[in-house]
Amino acid sequence: MSIKGNGEELFVGKKASNIFTAxxxxxxxxxxxxKKIEYCLATPEQNGKLKFIKNKFKHFSFIFSETENDKxxxxxxxxxxxxPRDRKSTRLNSSHV
Numbered sequence: 134m135s136i137k138g139n140g141e142e143l144f145v146g147k148k149a150s151n152i153f154t155a156x157x158x159x160x161x162x163x164x165x166x167x168k169k170i171e172y173c174l175a176t177p178e179q180n181g182k183l184k185f186i187k188n189k190f191k192h193f194s195f196i197f198s199e200t201e202n203d204k205x206x207x208x209x210x211x212x213x214x215x216x217p218r219d220r221k222s223t224r225l226n227s228s229h230v
Contacts, residue, residue, distance in 0.1 A: 134204060134207065134208065134211070136195075136197060136201050136204045136205065136208065137197070137198075137201060138152075138195050138196055138197045138198075138201070139180060139196045139197065139198070140154065140155050141153060141154050141155070141195060141196070143183070143195050143197075143208075145208045145211060145212075147211065147215040148163065148164060148165070148215065148216075149161055149162055149163040149164060150162045150164075150185070150208075152193060152195055160193055162185050162193055164212055164215075164216045165216070166187055167185055167186060167187055168186050168187060168188060169186050170183070170184065170185055170186065170209065170212065171183075171184040171186065172184065172205060172209065174199075174202045174205060174206070175197060175198050175199040175201070175202055176199060177199055180196050180197060180198060181196070181197050181198070181199070181201070181202060181205060182194055182195070182196055182197075183195040183197065183205055183208070
């Protein structure tokens, strides 16, 4: 699945995601290395944010618009279903992002 973000694009797979920037830089995010995922869906007034957290010091963020909310929700479900280790995903209020 492909999700358009603000200046980036997120490609979601069963075992990993990849974030591509406008200049072609790729960041690979294997799910097995993640501690948790935090997200906040977008509203008409504010962009949403998906945050992949590896540890206290390393995380990857993806910013998206309201039109991508459905795909973000499906992404969270896909990651949970395809990764047997118990992954925490936390939905945050917009004030937390």
